[in-house]
Amino acid sequence: MNAHSQDEAQPGHVYLVGAGPGDPGLLTLRALALLQTSDVILPDDLVSDEILALASPTANIIPVGKRCGQPRITQAGIHDLMREHTAEGSSVLRLKSGDPLVFGRAGEEIAALREANIPFEIVPGISAAFAVAAELQTPLTDRSSASKLIFATAHHAAGKLELTPKWTGAFPEDATLVIYMPGRNFRALADDLIASGIPANTPCVAVSKASTPEEHVHASTLATLEDAAVGPAPVVMLIGHAIQVT
Amino acid sequence: MNAHSQDEAQPGHVYLVGAGPGDPGLLTLRALALLQTSDVILPDDLVSDEILALASPTANIIPVGKRCGQPRITQAGIHDLMREHTAEGSSVLRLKSGDPLVFGRAGEEIAALREANIPFEIVPGISAAFAVAAELQTPLTDRSSASKLIFATAHHAAGKLELTPKWTGAFPEDATLVIYMPGRNFRALADDLIASGIPANTPCVAVSKASTPEEHVHASTLATLEDAAVGPAPVVMLIGHAIQVT
Structure with missing residues (x-):
């Protein structure tokens, strides 16, 4: 020491x-x-x-x-x-x-x-995404499918949730996306991401109260993510083909 | 505890x-x-x-x-x-x-x-970018200029260094880019990033041996980054308008 x-x-x-x-x-x-x-x-x-x-x-x-x-x-x-x-x-x-x-x-x-x-x-401190990945025992990057790791946040504007600001241009195929403070309208956010070019079958995990005794995990894909299945705030989302929750 | x-x-x-x-x-x-x-x-x-x-x-x-x-x-x-x-x-x-x-x-x-x-x-552990930002006393994101944080790595292919794989499409303007394992051809990497659409005057900091007594910092812009001014491996680079080294 x-x-x-x-x-x-x-x-x-x-x-x-x-x-x-x-x-x-x-x-x-x-x-x-x-x-x-x-x-x-x-x-x-x-x-x-x-x-x-x-x-x-x-x-x-x-x-x-x-x-x-x-x-x-x-x-x-x-x-x-x-x-x-x-x-x-x-x-x-x-x-x-x-x-x-x-x-x-x-x-x-x-x-x-x-x-x-x-x-x-x-x-510095351990940011939630790293703790979540460790608990889920999933890598955040992968040599073959995810060579970039992107942290973003979402906000509520004019009654609709979106990335802040919206992603412009093609979303990189070889990325893992982490979203902090996604709000509560997860379905709309997933639809935004699909519209940004991320395939609908991409794995998506929404973790509520990470690293606490009340932690709750909803593992889905962007297509099957359900608002009602996600636990209370704070929530962090991990999206990408490197994310493997067994 | x-x-x-x-x-x-x-x-x-x-x-x-x-x-x-x-x-x-x-x-x-x-x-x-x-x-x-x-x-x-x-x-x-x-x-x-x-x-x-x-x-x-x-x-x-x-x-x-x-x-x-x-x-x-x-x-x-x-x-x-x-x-x-x-x-x-x-x-x-x-x-x-x-x-x-x-x-x-x-x-x-x-x-x-x-x-x-x-x-x-x-x-989980503290990833180098967070330690570097803490030592430099610079935020990694900023509400007005950097709402995304992107971690990437570089590799050496056919004698030339590039992001793995290359960034496709427009690079988001409102991002901070962190590059791990950038290799040693920093000038070529900076030129690649400028060619990807990142403005040449974007602040760029290359930190060698972060958080150790031998730490060495080269603060520049993408345009003025000099190979010879960067310390020995391991090096992590922080690039973006949120990065402010005083």
């Missing part, structure tokens, strides 16, 4: 850290050291209770999501909390589910930290 | 585990528990000495890469080692750099384990 990975959280510093998908076993050693030594912890909604239970008993945990029925804090409000607590000399752990630099608003948080001259460290 | 993540490696089981990019602080808690309790460890070339130093002092470590000037073991040879040692009742840790299910030959190892009826567990 190198010295750095065991360093305690430092006064006046912010740590932007990925907590992984939920299972505490998928925390990194660096994330655990910071969780155990930070004064203030700002977790997203999706960070699990099992992970927060590893924090110092004296830590001030301020949820910055919809958790506990609180009104959602704004992005600017999160920046304010980081500034206020570091100004008081506290170490602040900004804990995000998965990896902090993918499909979060890390760019805005980094800009706010730089503007306020707050020293910060970023620690 | 849940019970599962601290379980010792079990006799006759294989653990296909991601070791992350090199920094021991980026190991997962589950990977550490298995490293400390496995009887036999089969590491790839790129697994760092600092990580192997965390293994049990009684572990039998059998490198299955080019390390130490040994001739490279074949994929079938790795399967034989897994079968032989589990048949003797040993627990076997197959330790891969990064994540085990991306751009490795995990599909073949999973098939071999299933065929031999060997019980196995897969543990």
Whole structure:
């Protein structure tokens, strides 16, 4: 173990850290050291209770999501909390589910930290797709059928779900597609993907609450994906011929 | 910490585990528990000495890469080692750099384990791109400019380096491209990408030996990328407008 990975959280510093998908076993050693030594912890909604239970008993945990029925804090409000607590000399752990630099608003948080001259460290985390593939025991790429791995997200616009923005041009045949935050209209999303040129018989797995005891898996093809068969949010979808769920 | 993540490696089981990019602080808690309790460890070339130093002092470590000037073991040879040692009742840790299910030959190892009826567990790891982005303090996606993240690899065919297989159709404008194993002909690869439609002024960062003390960063654009300025293998490249190296 190198010295750095065991360093305690430092006064006046912010740590932007990925907590992984939920299972505490998928925390990194660096994330655990910071969780155990930070004064203030700002977790997203999706960070699990099992992970927060590893924090110092004296830590001030301020949820910055919809958790506990609180009104959602704004992005600017999160920046304010980081500034206020570091100004008081506290170490602040900004804990995000998965990896902090993918499909979060890390760019805005980094800009706010730089503007306020707050020293910060970023620690990567296991993004849900990797945890899901490990649990399903399926490769994400394959030398013969999937030489590219594409992470995308979906959003709701004008009452219809679509990739953000839509895929333009031919979709590569040799790719595995991972979709984060697919919303709830899975059938419409699958139809969009088929319309983008992905064959209807392509394997598709929708995993709900990955890496938690409530995990639920719906394995289908794009053609046979059923809205009602998919578990509650958060959901991640894996689509492609490399994906083999037995 | 849940019970599962601290379980010792079990006799006759294989653990296909991601070791992350090199920094021991980026190991997962589950990977550490298995490293400390496995009887036999089969590491790839790129697994760092600092990580192997965390293994049990009684572990039998059998490198299955080019390390130490040994001739490279074949994929079938790795399967034989897994079968032989589990048949003797040993627990076997197959330790891969990064994540085990991306751009490795995990599909073949999973098939071999299933065929031999060997019980196995897969543990995800931090893939290099996430560690590189964290160190460079740059987001990988951005709500305004990069809503897709594409992982690809390059190979050498007929004396020329290209994406495997080549990108077909228009390259999406709103993507960040990560290239693993880009080979050494970076200039030719950048020219291929420009020819695929990626603007020549797109930011491009080539990181050598990510997350180790020898890490080396060459920040440029696709137009100004220079072969001679890139450090030794392994190299990972991040390309896109979300990538901001200050």
